[in-house]
Amino acid sequence: MKNLKIAIQKSGRLNEKSVQLLKNCGLDFENYKSSLITTVGNFPLEILFLRDDDIPGYVEQGIADLGIVGENIIDETESKVEYIKRLGFGKCTLKLAIPKDSSIQDIKDLNGKAIATSYPNILKNFLDDYKIDADIRLISGSVEISPGLGLSDAICDIVSTGGTLKSNGLKPFADVKNSEAILVGREGLEGNEILIELVQRIESVLLAKETKYVVLNVEKKNLPAITSLLHGVKSPTVVPLAEEGWVAVHTVITEDDFWDKINKLKAEGAQGIVVMPVEKIIL
Ligand code: PRT
Ligand code: ZN
DSSP states (O other): OOOEEEEEESSSTTHHHHHHHHHHTTOOOOOOSSOSEEEOSSSSEEEEEEOGGGHHHHHHHTSSSEEEEEHHHHHHHTOOOEEEEEOSOSOEEEEEEEETTOOOOSGGGGTTOEEEESOHHHHHHHHHHTTOOOEEEEOSSOGGGTTTTTSOSEEEEEESSSHHHHHTTEEEEEEEEEEOEEEEEOTTOTTOHHHHHHHHHHHHHHHHHTEEEEEEEEEGGGHHHHHTTOOOSSSOEEEEOSSTTEEEEEEEEEGGGHHHHHHHHHHTTOEEEEEEEOOOOOO
């Protein structure tokens, strides 16, 4: 079968995590910063290293079969690509922001105002939804300094921690779009066996990342209360301890309700709780 090609960011915020995800899928390749393309040794895949802005277009045109790129870039380039999997990293929000002392209070107040952004298409669609007619000024970098320079009344830019806005005297005003890294594919790739295998591996890596392996000790009389709190992959494993009347319980817990679960387990008599990372889960 013909190798698939996947495009990932060459350098920048998504590069490291994209490379790590593919490596965690068991793919063996050299991450040469200087080359544009590398071949995976143990899987029918080639990796293209590109600027993130070029990835959706390459996938749309079929030069790459797959790509890992921020949703913000897919939307801004208005590329026709298939969403295959949300990857849970590169999370950020495209926000409107205004100077701290701005008189703008409502989205309607943006009428006739100048807004600097690197995302003119997404912003235009957002403003159209609110029937706002603003002057969108395209700036390719350092958007956050434009109000201070008198170039705009507001900005529309990517925010993750909010630190950049704050240090430039700006405050977030409205969320335009949430974004995260997405695995996208060209049209017509459905049913491709290499893709199916790759997606299966990605899913097992993502699932494992959200999960912790937990071992705890509990007195047998408290076991029903403990097991009622746990599901495991199928159900928890219970093994006897050398000390009479005690058992060890092995299970997995998801990250989102981790501390809540641990506190409930402690309240029901769990002791010596050991938590370990999980590498992969194959359902
Ligand atoms: O060279 P290339 O074109 O490939 O990269 P790039 O410089 O255009 O993009 P890069 O590497 O900065 O970001 C790649 C992708 O990461 C983006 O398209 C988003 O999907 C995602 N992402 C996640 C972010 C951020 N977080 C982020 N914080 N992209 C940019 N930022 C910038 C933002 O523009 C602002 O300048 O970080 C600043 C704000 O950060 P905070 O933490 O101060 O709020
Ligand atoms: Zn870019």
